[in-house]
Amino acid sequence: MVSRIGVVLIMGLLGMLYLATQLPPSQESSELDDQQLPAISTRIRLSDGRYLAYREKGVPRHESNHKIILVHGFGSSKEMNFLATQELIDELKIYFLLFDRAGYGESDPNPHRSVKSEALDIQELADQLQLGSKFYVIGVSLGSYSTWSCIKYIPDRLAGVALVVPVVNYWWPSLPDSLIRGDYRRRLVQWSIWLAHYAPGLLYWWATQKWIPSTSVVERNSIFFNNRDIDVLKTTPGFPMLTQDKLRQRGVFDTLRNDFTVAFGNWEFDPMDLSNPFPQNQSFVHIWQGYEDKVVPFQLQRYVSSKLPWIQYHEVPDGGHLLVHYNGLSEAILRALLFQEKPTLIQT
Template sequence: MSGMVSRTAIVLLMGLFGVLFWATQLPSPHGTALPDDPPITSPRIRLSDGRLLAYKEQGVPKNKSNYKIIIIHGFGSSKDMNFLVPQEFIDELGIYFLLYDRAGYGESDPNPTRSVKSEALDIQELADQLQIGSKFYVIGVSMGSYSTWSCLKYIPDRLAGVAFVVPVVNYWWPSIPQNLIRKDYRKRLVSCALLLANYAPGLLYWWATRKWLPSTSVMKRNPVFFNSRDVDVLKTTKGFPMLTPDKLRQKGVFDTLRDDFAVAYSNWEFDPTELSNPFPWNQSHVHIWQGYEDKVVPFQLQRYVSSKLPWIKYHEVPDGGHLIVHYNGLCEAILRALLLGEEPLKYRPVIPKFVD
């Protein structure tokens, strides 16, 4: 009897080791080829390390523009994201937009050594190769905000102005008070996802591609992620096409999302709350736009970060969720504040009140 128990224990132990080994392995590609992938159609530049970076230009021609703006997309998005501004406003001000696929997204090559710093260097090289000038504006949306913080740290002399839209806040920045995040369920979710991304990507891949997980259509109705205005927005936008199980089964998509998430919540080389004002003579400004009802990034964290950096103009949208960049009129308000210094009554900056 004892021999049978021992053999059973050995079999179970071997099975456990097998599962753990499998969990630590990267997922194999979804088939040997991806014939359904569309051909590359966007213009691309070759970076100094050999990678190709895809981009898209919008607005007025850059040689006739008064303002040049680089827009940085968020998690699961691409250079094809919507940034809705009336054409007459664009023409009146002479605005040139440059959108690009961050490393691994869309039609850009992945970066195996992706870091917070590499994001800013990609932007600088893109601007130089396209000759948009010595200074340009940057607008970072959601996860694209860590690239924006990187610009403030590593290439501040290239910036003409900066706007963050619902930027993610890294729970491991040293300055974040523990009493502010100790009970935040989002930190626990991020911690769990990071653990899987770094040490068990195979298990994370299995979990992320299950058909019983919320699809894009289910997310549209899920109050855990979005408020009522966000839900209305998702009825008329593309949502998050990269986050569906079908897309996640593609190794390249999965790897890009995993690496992007891991870098955003990694231990950074700097704490953003200790950065210096890049515009000490008020020649321009940095803005943060946050939804009060954002269920992805809590407004309390955003208020704290802004309170530590008094040179940032903090705007809070009272009925705004995480998708405020898609709300009618908000992108124009962002540009009026960033480019013209105008503060519409509805979106005037406020002094963030932080309570421990």
């Protein structure tokens, strides 16, 4: 009897482990969801056949003095906020190009997404829209891995670069173990990567179960956000792709899982081995970091910047991870990027 109970328990456990590795089937084409509605945004067709959706903001492209591509982060889209005033945009004649990265919004997923493919998507988008030989790139949060990729693979196309609260991949070879060994965020990322690879069904269940809504773990949580961030979340949509209704859509879940695993996977290069894309100091790479950022610790950004002396490092004393949404910060980013003006409202 005992042996039979043991066999049943083992079989049940094996069944649960198997289910943890399986994702629910994708929705049938007859079911309507956001992924199947007709595209309403302007899109280009890439050389591999995928479509990339984009929107334009600021002064008309042909009248601009500065062309800037904005790269959104995790769970965001081309509808991201960048709070530059219209007065500043008109004064500096800035043209903004925002796009849905692969799989986000109205852009097709890329089953072969890699760190390099992100830069190539940006380059092809710029070429098809005829932005010229050089353009600026601003990458926010997880979108910074696309921006590092631009520095690596298309440095000759860059007029200037800004990385705003960029994520740091804990598996970059040059990061010293003494700096990351005790960082709990490293363990969280490590477990998330393991689940995404080996137990995606369990990860999907956690993201969509109703007993403890996974989004409540993120939204307005003091573990991830400081006081200024939480104030921002009271007046902004937050993370529209991280709602449970969105996460139940296999296309959305797969995009987020794919994006996360590429960002924190094995890169083809170590950023701290990169060469200065502006050797004549004709422009600079900027990193903007909040001292109170609870998602990406300032100690890591300081270390990265210390190893790359060609980076201009800016630290906001009371800034959290959402500092791109703070009043006045976008203006400071633009003036530093375009004219190398030293910011006055922050500490550098």
